Amino acid sequence: MQRVAILYDASQAVLSTFALDEVLNQVLEIVRDYFHLQSCSILLLDESTQVLRVRAHFGDGVPPGEDGVPFGQGIVGTAAKARRPIYSPDVTSDPRYTGKSKGTRSQLAIPLMVRDEVVGVLDCQSSRPDYFDDETVDLLTLFAAQSSIGLQNAKLYSMLQRRAAQLEAINAIAKRTTVELDLKELLDRLCVQLPTSFPVGQVSIYLRDEEGDLILRSEKGTLVGGLKVGDALPDGYVHTQPGEGREEVCLPLVSFGEDLGLMVCVGTPGETFLPNDIQALESVADILATATQNARYVDRVRQLALRDGLTGVFNRRHFEQKLMEEVTRAARYGGGVSVLMIDLDRFKNINDEFGHMLGDDVLRAVSNIFLRHLRKVDVVCRYGGEEFAVILPATQGGSAAAVADKLRRAVASAQFACVSFPVTVSIGVSEFPANGITRDDIVRAADAALYQAKESGRNRVCLASSNYGSERAAAPNA
Numbered sequence: 456m457q458r459v460a461i462l463y464d465a466s467q468a469v470l471s472t473f474a475l476d477e478v479l480n481q482v483l484e485i486v487r488d489y490f491h492l493q494s495c496s497i498l499l500l501d502e503s504t505q506v507l508r509v510r511a512h513f514g515d516g517v518p519p520g521e522d523g524v525p526f527g528q529g530i531v532g533t534a535a536k537a538r539r540p541i542y543s544p545d546v547t548s549d550p551r552y553t554g555k556s557k558g559t560r561s562q563l564a565i566p567l568m569v570r571d572e573v574v575g576v577l578d579c580q581s582s583r584p585d586y587f588d589d590e591t592v593d594l595l596t597l598f599a600a601q602s603s604i605g606l607q608n609a610k611l612y613s614m615l616q617r618r619a620a621q622l623e624a625i626n627a628i629a630k631r632t633t634v635e636l637d638l639k640e641l642l643d644r645l646c647v648q649l650p651t652s653f654p655v656g657q658v659s660i661y662l663r664d665e666e667g668d669l670i671l672r673s674e675k676g677t678l679v680g681g682l683k684v685g686d687a688l689p690d691g692y693v694h695t696q697p698g699e700g701r702e703e704v705c706l707p708l709v710s711f712g713e714d715l716g717l718m719v720c721v722g723t724p725g726e727t728f729l730p731n732d733i734q735a736l737e738s739v740a741d742i743l744a745t746a747t748q749n750a751r752y753v754d755r756v757r758q759l760a761l762r763d764g765l766t767g768v769f770n771r772r773h774f775e776q777k778l779m780e781e782v783t784r785a786a787r788y789g790g791g792v793s794v795l796m797i798d799l800d801r802f803k804n805i806n807d808e809f810g811h812m813l814g815d816d817v818l819r820a821v822s823n824i825f826l827r828h829l830r831k832v833d834v835v836c837r838y839g840g841e842e843f844a845v846i847l848p849a850t851q852g853g854s855a856a857a858v859a860d861k862l863r864r865a866v867a868s869a870q871f872a873c874v875s876f877p878v879t880v881s882i883g884v885s886e887f888p889a890n891g892i893t894r895d896d897i898v899r900a901a902d903a904a905l906y907q908a909k910e911s912g913r914n915r916v917c918l919a920s921s922n923y924g925s926e927r928a929a930a931p932n933a
């Protein structure tokens with residue numbers, strides 16, 4: 456009875472900590488000090504592989520190696536499967552014995568149970584045959600039951616800690632999405648942050664492009680083999696990568712019913728995603744989907760702010776900003792940049808004759824002609840009223856004049872619905888650096904050339920005559 460009392464005291468020590476390894480070490484210390492065993496191991500069951508692996512050990516008996524003991528095999532595996540203590544008084548004549556320790560003669564394996572589940576085995580060995588008497592077996596079994604509670608507490612505690620860290624991470628991610636409008640930055644941060652709070656070794660985020668194809672946008676960690684992401688991928692599934700012992704979870708990014716992409720999380724080796732982990736990762740995916748959607752709206756609003764409402768081409772604000780960039784680029788890397796200022800001829804007549812609405816149609820049709828005849832890199836803008844401006848990056852005056860004339864001819868030969876006479880344009884052309892080295896001087900030079908085109912009869916292209924900036928400098932009162 457006294458031994459039982461001592462044992463209860465010992466159990467209190469086991470229950471005094473929540474850290475798993477401390478619990479295990481306490482258990483081993485008590486086994487050594489109270490039961491005077493020479494060798495003892497605690498094996499924990501890896502549920503995914505059904506293998507018992509040594510987590511803590513003391514003494515001279517050789518514990519099973521890295522590979523562990525399969526559930527149901529050896530004396531340890533048999534105890535786990537049978538869910539009761541297995542005592543082998545002489546292992547040399549026990550066919551179940553698979554141990555490698557030459558010094559072991561008797562072995563007692565006691566399953567560690569939490570509720571109805573085996574979580575591990577307490578493996579006690581002695582170099583003497585039939586070392587464990589009935590009382591010792593009973594006491595050790597009692598102690599193993601107490602230790603199991605300690606193990607369960609440690610497990611619960613680590614789950615709670617994991618959950619708390621995840622909730623904190625979700626909160627931090629959610630906060631960040633409200634201040635971070637740059638999507639790339641947000642995705643990169645997320646890929647770094649997730650592995651710190653989730654059992655995730657690698658995160659990849661795929662977003663759908665305009666064609667609906669999944670494009671890898673951000674990634675952290677090392678890829679294990681090739682991840683095949685295709686349209687056939689089922690939503691929100693978890694599977695184990697064969698041979699790698701890693702789980703993978705694919706979470707769809709959905710916002711307002713729109714499928715925006717995928718978040719693929721690859722687990723760490725040997726760890727499984729708990730239902731709580733997946734729930735938490737789903738929350739992250741939802742936040743991410745909303746952030747992606749927000750970033751798209753912001754992008755769209757930004758785009759709209761650069762566009763002209765009537766024609767859809769860029770507006771004057773964008774023209775000025777873009778020309779500034781192109782002049783800076785040309786100044787640094789060469790290649791030049793040209794500007795066309797285009798004004799519709801006698802447009803007032805069109806309005807007067809056919810009405811303002813039809814005039815608007817003509818403006819739209821003319822800007823479409825420009826877009827059709829220009830390169831993708833050229834920037835077509837409505838400068839104001841019936842005046843357009845075009846930036847031709849990396850283009851010198853001579854070629855710019857040829858482009859201008861192509862546009863002029865295209866407009867003059869076009870048929871405009873309900874307009875019975877030809878619509879024509881006059882164009883002034885200027886280039887950097889020949890006609891000016893600042894943005895404003897280049898625009899002024901093109902404007903002056905446009906004025907010249909009007910003066911000399913309209914429906915024509917005029918090149919800026921010289922350096923507009925120096926012309927003004929030479930005649931400051933002009």
Ligand code: GH3
Pocket residue numbers: 765798799800801802803804806810811812813814815818839840841909913
């Ligand atoms: P030119 O340039 O050849 O000297 O003659 P013009 O008749 O085109 O020149 P003016 O500057 O006198 O008239 C421009 C006209 O363009 C006047 C204005 O009503 C018209 N206009 C400006 N913006 C718009 C618009 O958005 N829609 C329509 N329908 N007309 C516009």
Ligand code: MG
Pocket residue numbers: 798799800801802803841
């Ligand atoms: Mg005009």
Ligand code: MG
Pocket residue numbers: 798799840841842
């Ligand atoms: Mg005008």
